[in-house]
Amino acid sequence: MSENQQIILLQDVKKSFDDSQVLNNINLYILKNEFITFLGPSGCGKTTTLRIIGGFEKPDSGDVFFEGKRINDLPPYQRKVNTVFQKYALFPHMNVYENIAFGLKIKKLDKATINKKVEEMLELVNLKGFQKRSVDSLSGGQQQRVAIARALVNQPEVLLLDEPLGALDLKLRKEMQIELKNIHKQTGITFVYVTHDQEEALTMSDTIVVMNAGSIQQIGTPQMIYNEPKNAFVADFIGESNIIEGKMIKDFTVEFANRVFECLDKDFSENEEIDAVVRPEDIKLVSEDKGMISGMVKSVTFKGVHYEMLVEGQDYVWTIHSTQMVEAGSRVGMVMNPNDIHIMKRMG
């Protein structure tokens, strides 16, 4: 990663609206050509971070660098950054062509060049021949493509996307996810993506920044975020998790659910209070006598691909995903591997 070039750097960025602190010391760099996603619940500050990069908000303190230059006071129209807005923000009184050509006309390019560029862009987003259409007449997915074309035609270094798929239905979302990924590959532009949908973040991103309450919780690849959540918030937000209070007896040994388990974590102080995280699909169901711990199946729900079972243990109700179904009411044993047990520092 170190040979990659940093394109954007945020340093100690703070921002508050009225009296509430929205961003609390954001430190973060974005590499050239990567697909980075800000992920978090609504109100976590992800959109504000995006808007600071875009130049629509100024940080109260801290700095924003673009290719090494401080750009805190640079207005949006002087940044080599373009945005795809939530709900697209297409100009309703203009047709598709005029929307896409908007930025080019401001740059005073000649008509032939504009025509050519608009056509190229429409081809890129699979809307060939849509120039004359009014934007009102387009479907949600088509409007989305126009918004992307309108931003990309200005050849930005970085494309900011603010929940761009939020207004689409599930099937269209999936299609657009793939298409966005393709556009990212074809253009080689840095994508900064904001979403509250963890699945979307996991499938599309090179890097995920998990945010909550104005702070960054964890930065990492999708695999790292999913498999090694840094704290209970990340674990809980990225997919379902069993989070159990416990304590670290020594390196590689942890105690929770009234039993001692082997694990891969170390460098905790002795007997430190921790949270242990186990993903529902990482727990194997066996007969009661073969299990590390045991419990009674309280409910079984079919989820399409797997069954979700709630198993009542001694002090904790475990969520378990399995392709095998066990009748509600029966007693089962549970087994988990050391590398499926993730130990996190206890949150305040």
Place this chain on the structure above:
Amino acid sequence: MVKKVIMKSYLGLILLFMYLPIVVLIAFSFNKSKSRGNWTGFTFKWYEELFRNSQIKDALYNTIIIALLSSVIAVVIGTLAAIGIHSMKKVKKTAVMNLTYLPVLNPDIVTGVSLMLMFVFIGTFVKMQMGFLTMLLAHVTFNIPYVILSVLPKLKQMNTNLYEAALDLGASSSYALRKVIIPEIMPGIVSGFLMAITLSIDDFVISYFTTGSGVSNLSITIYSMARTGVKPTINALSTLMFGGVLLLLFIINIRSDREEKKRKSIKTGGMEV
């Protein structure tokens, strides 16, 4: 359906009540006799007299010029104000909006006399006579709130990111205002303008208190003529004004109908793809 018959005849009765005076007025503008008791034959002479009457011609001229000028000024000030108010924070916005509602809710007579006091007050500092200018200023004052109230909803409906999208694509803020925001709120500006024109033409009370030195508009002229008794020339004037209003409404309706159809055809055009 007994119910339907009752409903229809009730509406008919009320409409008769609303239109009978107007119809009678119009009919008697063509009556030869000066008294309204009896019909003595068809004539255009009251219209001829109307067009010879220089007092009425002056009043008509004042009415139209003041309506156009005050509406244009009100649209400029009011539209900018609406954009400004839209970007205000909540507390300040509420305060300004209450100020905006004040002249709308204030009785005309109070607005009229308070403006009159104000113009006299200013007159003690600078040489200013009540007349055309004071009437124009008064009309602008009561027109602005209506422009603001018809533009603000359009701004609220507008996608909040449109302005930012324009900036993002390289537009300066005045370019974004001209090319994106103003076209977007145009329907509100137009309806505010039309409303301002109507209010200005229709106003009597405020004009009555803020004019002077013999300057009068149609309403004031009608009032002074009506006070001295019934005159057939007023009937002729009423007929012309009512006809004018009907024509205007007709044009506006056709215009909005056409827009509606255009929008619908675009929508269905999109469905086919």
Place this chain on the structure above:
Amino acid sequence: MKKKWLSYPYLVWMAIFIIIPSLLILFYGFTVKDEQGFRFSLQNFYRFCDPIFFSVLFKSLWLALLSTFVCLIVGYPVALILASKEYSKKTTMSMLFIIPMWMNFLLRTYAWLTLLEKHGIINSILSFFHLPTINILYTNGAVVLGMVYNFLPFMILPIYSVLMKVDNKLVEAAQDLGGNWVTVFRKVILPLSLPGVMSGLTMVFMPAVTTFVISKLLGGAQYTLIGNLIERQFLTVYDWNFGAAISIIMMIFILISIAIMSRFDEDKGGGAALW
């Protein structure tokens, strides 16, 4: 959008033409003018405490209330019929009720003058049929008639637009739950239409209580309502201090009546927030 400054011309305009004039009314109302100039005094208000002026105030309020009430009784059924689903030509019909409003209101009032005259059309028709003629011109009756005629659309339209928004499913649900026509009206339609009724009441009462034109044209030159009183102080007697004081008193009564009406109005939206 940091564009607050765009509203500054408006704010300056409003300061000059709304705030200063309002302050001037207060100033004149609470002062009297003598040789030394203006001085603070409540004398204008004492002067108003006279049976003659009280009867004018009472008459204005009474006639305005009466006209408002008549408008409600006549107008509510109109709005109800226009909004009912059995009625198909809604837009054309509601248009018909709006068009007279577009005619200059002096002309509308003047039209009744010609109708009600001693030798006017109504009496001509009556005497043609050898019926007794009526002489209501220059009476309270003519003034109330003029008010109702002028302000009826202000009652019909707000009620109509609120009724149009009432979800027809609510009515069907009420019928489904066993409500007959009267119950559905009393328990569903009427309560839901109250915001419209309230704004209708305000929109009729306000201009009715402040008018001086209708009273002058249909009530005669000597006919006095509070509006005429104010007009006379400013344009005939030139006692601006007393005129300003009467305006203040009238505004107080208007504010009180609006406050009473908006108390009934649960939907605290729009302009009601001001009070």
